[in-house]
Amino acid sequence: MATRQGGGDEEGFDVLIRAVEPRLARAFAAAYGRGRGEEALGEALAYAWEHRAQVLAMANPGGFLYRVGQSRSRPRKEVRAFPEPAGVGVPEVEPLLPTAFAELSERQRECVGLVVADGCSYQEAADLLGITKASVQVHVRRGVESLRQRLGVEA
Amino acid sequence: MTGPDLTGFRGDDLERDLATYLDALADDLRERAAAGEGLTAPLRGSAPPVDDKAVVDLETYTADRPRHGDDEGASNERASRGRRTLWLVAASVLLIGALAAVAIRATQDDSNSLPIADDPPTSPEACGGGYLTGTALLAPDVCVGTFGSIDDAIQIVFATSPDGVRTLAAFTEEGCISAWDVGSTSQQDPWIVPTANRVHGVRYVNRAGSDVVAPTIEVPGVDSVRFAALTDRPDYPELSLVDENGVIIGTSGASRTPRLNEPSVQTPSCVGRPELAPGQLEGMVREVVVRASAVLGAQVGDACPVTDLEVDPDRGPAVAFSPPGIGVPVNDTDPTTGECRLLAWQVFRLPTATYPLYADQDGVVVGDSRTPVADLRAQVDAQTSDAGEASSTLSCQASSAAFLFFGVRPLGSSDAVVDGVDTALASIDEWSSEGKTWVKVRSTDVEDTWELRSGDDVVATLIARETEEGWIADDVRFCRPA
Numbered sequence: 001m002a003t004r005q006g007g008g009d010e011e012g013f014d015v016l017i018r019a020v021e022p023r024l025a026r027a028f029a030a031a032y033g034r035g036r037g038e039e040a041l042g043e044a045l046a047y048a049w050e051h052r053a054q055v056l057a058m059a060n061p062g063g064f065l066y067r068v069g070q071s072r073s074r075p076r077k078e079v080r081a082f083p084e085p086a087g088v089g090v091p092e093v094e095p096l097l098p099t100a101f102a103e104l105s106e107r108q109r110e111c112v113g114l115v116v117a118d119g120c121s122y123q124e125a126a127d128l129l130g131i132t133k134a135s136v137q138v139h140v141r142r143g144v145e146s147l148r149q150r151l152g153v154e155a
Numbered sequence: 156m157t158g159p160d161l162t163g164f165r166g167d168d169l170e171r172d173l174a175t176y177l178d179a180l181a182d183d184l185r186e187r188a189a190a191g192e193g194l195t196a197p198l199r200g201s202a203p204p205v206d207d208k209a210v211v212d213l214e215t216y217t218a219d220r221p222r223h224g225d226d227e228g229a230s231n232e233r234a235s236r237g238r239r240t241l242w243l244v245a246a247s248v249l250l251i252g253a254l255a256a257v258a259i260r261a262t263q264d265d266s267n268s269l270p271i272a273d274d275p276p277t278s279p280e281a282c283g284g285g286y287l288t289g290t291a292l293l294a295p296d297v298c299v300g301t302f303g304s305i306d307d308a309i310q311i312v313f314a315t316s317p318d319g320v321r322t323l324a325a326f327t328e329e330g331c332i333s334a335w336d337v338g339s340t341s342q343q344d345p346w347i348v349p350t351a352n353r354v355h356g357v358r359y360v361n362r363a364g365s366d367v368v369a370p371t372i373e374v375p376g377v378d379s380v381r382f383a384a385l386t387d388r389p390d391y392p393e394l395s396l397v398d399e400n401g402v403i404i405g406t407s408g409a410s411r412t413p414r415l416n417e418p419s420v421q422t423p424s425c426v427g428r429p430e431l432a433p434g435q436l437e438g439m440v441r442e443v444v445v446r447a448s449a450v451l452g453a454q455v456g457d458a459c460p461v462t463d464l465e466v467d468p469d470r471g472p473a474v475a476f477s478p479p480g481i482g483v484p485v486n487d488t489d490p491t492t493g494e495c496r497l498l499a500w501q502v503f504r505l506p507t508a509t510y511p512l513y514a515d516q517d518g519v520v521v522g523d524s525r526t527p528v529a530d531l532r533a534q535v536d537a538q539t540s541d542a543g544e545a546s547s548t549l550s551c552q553a554s555s556a557a558f559l560f561f562g563v564r565p566l567g568s569s570d571a572v573v574d575g576v577d578t579a580l581a582s583i584d585e586w587s588s589e590g591k592t593w594v595k596v597r598s599t600d601v602e603d604t605w606e607l608r609s610g611d612d613v614v615a616t617l618i619a620r621e622t623e624e625g626w627i628a629d630d631v632r633f634c635r636p637a
Contacts (some may be wrong), residue, residue, distance in 0.1 A: 025181040037184045088179040093172045101173070117174040144169075153169050 013052040020062045021045065023118060027128060028069055030113025031106050033081030040069030047072070063128050100150040107131075108143030115140045 024044055028037040044065040048055050055061045082102045085093035101109060107129075114125040115136065122140070126133040147153070 021185075022181070025185045026177055029181040029184050030177050033180065034184060037180075041184060082180070083183075085176055085179070088176070088183045090175050090179040093176045093179075094168075097169075097172055097176055101176075112173070113177050116170050117177040119174075147169060147173075151169070 012056045013049065016052075016056060016061060017045065017048065020048075020065060023062060023114070023120070023128065024065060024069065026118045027066055027110055027114055030101075030109045030117070031070075032073070033102065034083060035081055036073045037081070040073035043072035044069035060127055063130055066128050067130060094151065096151055097147075100147050103150060104143050104146055105139075108139045108146065111136050111139035112143035112147070116144060 021041075025041055028040045028044075031037065032040055047068045048061070048065055055064065058064050082098035084095060084098060085091055086095075101112075104112065110129055111125055114120040114128065115122060120128070122133045122136045125136045125140075129136070
């Protein structure tokens with residue numbers, strides 16, 4: 001692979017990645033879990049590097065890269081896309097949570113993950129996911145309700 | 156919390172647990188991506204230092220590689236080498252966690268292999284000039300085509316994504332990637348010419364410098380690509396795919412950035428030596444009929460002067476051609492259309508040149524990466540002195556910088572008169588005028604062979620002859636002195 005772009009973008013790329021990558025990782029983790037989530041994150045970052053000049057000039061690079069990761073990763077049947085909490089080093093978390101979370105729709109997982117877990121505003125989540133703020137609100141509400149119902153959690 | 160505690164689970168706890176869990180999962184995901192999870196154990200920790208130079212290990216292309224039917228160990232080694240190659244490519248480009256993505260993409264398949272569709276659609280128009288095969292290699296929005304194979308074993312796949320990014324991948328017979336490469340058509344990556352996907356074969360030079368030529372392959376549904384060639388340095392393999400007109404439509408490995416003063420050929424043998432028997436060469440043509448018109452701006456069937464075929468002024472012509480005064484030998488000129496074809500290509504770099512020169516199978520220089528050799532012209536003026544002594548003056552005009560360093564002396568005529576130069580190296584100032592370089596030699600023969608020598612590096616032999624249309628230099632051969 002020969003990417004011979006200008007050498008002045010590396011610093012900006014680092015800044016961009018530091019700003020965008022954590023949220024991307026969390027969004028992909030929520031949407032896909034392991035497997036496709038890794039692939040989507042890697043693809044998004046790879047694309048960002050290969051097209052850094054283009055990406056750096058974008059108004060919403062996070063949203064763009066999220067869609068890159070979505071489109072370039074392959075749907076798959078993961079046995080444990082959402083592993084047990086102990087499997088990711090947080091045994092204190094409710095063990096049934098991953099299963100309940102996995103049963104949400106992909107869009108609900110994205111929105112709940114970004115808003116509830118990551119602390120995004122509705123608008124920030126909407127920008128990243130490329131949907132409207134109102135849609136994010138609906139998905140978050142329904143997703144959380146579903147989680148509480150599945151886990152028997154009181155509101 | 157170590158177990159289900161549904162009764163005690165409250166809203167705040169749910170949010171907290173969710174945040175904790177997704178944070179941990181994101182970290183896990185990030186770490187796995189960075190570590191290349193999914194690669195086989197021997198590969199982990201074996202990645203080379205990240206380098207901004209692209210290195211494609213073409214060893215797996217070599218003819219002496221293990222064949223199908225070898226024992227399991229050899230097969231595993233082949234697969235491992237393919238994956239390692241993939242890792243090499245990935246590591247050369249991606250600097251951060253992106254490094255692992257490419258590898259993961261190629262290895263997360265259950266079988267650790269990437270099958271190629273047995274019967275891919277053969278319509279180049281199906282998707283922007285590519286093919287849709289359903290291969291697992293790329294995302295669904297990427298067109299993929301299978302263009303040929305090496306020794307019927309390694310499949311070459313060329314893919315074009317909607318945004319112009321191209322991927323070249325080679326697969327072993329087991330379906331494992333043995334090498335791959337990605338480029339784009341953007342201005343930042345000018346080494347791929349966006350033209351029709353037409354590849355017939357692959358020629359390459361492996362790291363040891365041995366020259367391996369893949370068979371020309373007819374690809375159903377692909378129109379008339381005769382040859383694909385490789386540019387190479389022994390320590391820096393480059394795989395170039397060339398269509399029938401010599402247009403480089405894809406290059407793997409390093410960019411085509413000129414490498415000043417870096418010899419490309421280590422062996423003392425001649426470069427540009429015939430790969431086909433001389434008897435196969437017939438006829439001389441002065442122009443090339445363009446058929447691959449996608450980039451060149453010519454219509455199929457047009458007979459256009461090759462000087463019109465420049466693709467990009469910054470990149471220079473990516474096509475070799477028959478310049479005025481220098482014929483391109485062909486073996487199958489179509490008498491009805493005048494169509495000719497270049498049978499083979501040699502691409503090499505002179506130590507004193509900053510760009511590759513292209514030569515045909517007979518060592519005839521037919522182009523370079525920057526300047527049309529059309530500017531290399533020779534004239535021979537026959538004269539008879541008052542005393543009745545015949546003499547001739549050969550004038551060689553070239554705008555190619557390679558010639559600026561050539562001194563001149565006649566070959567085979569020790570009594571020849573050299574116009575002020577005898578095996579001396581010429582400087583640019585001495586030999587250039589208004590962007591042109593003139594070399595003049597004078598001989599007592601009206602037809603002669605001239606040798607242009609560049610110190611100890613390269614010998615260029617210019618052969619001039621008289622035709623009905625006058626004197627032409629119909630052959631320029633470069634080779635290294637033994």
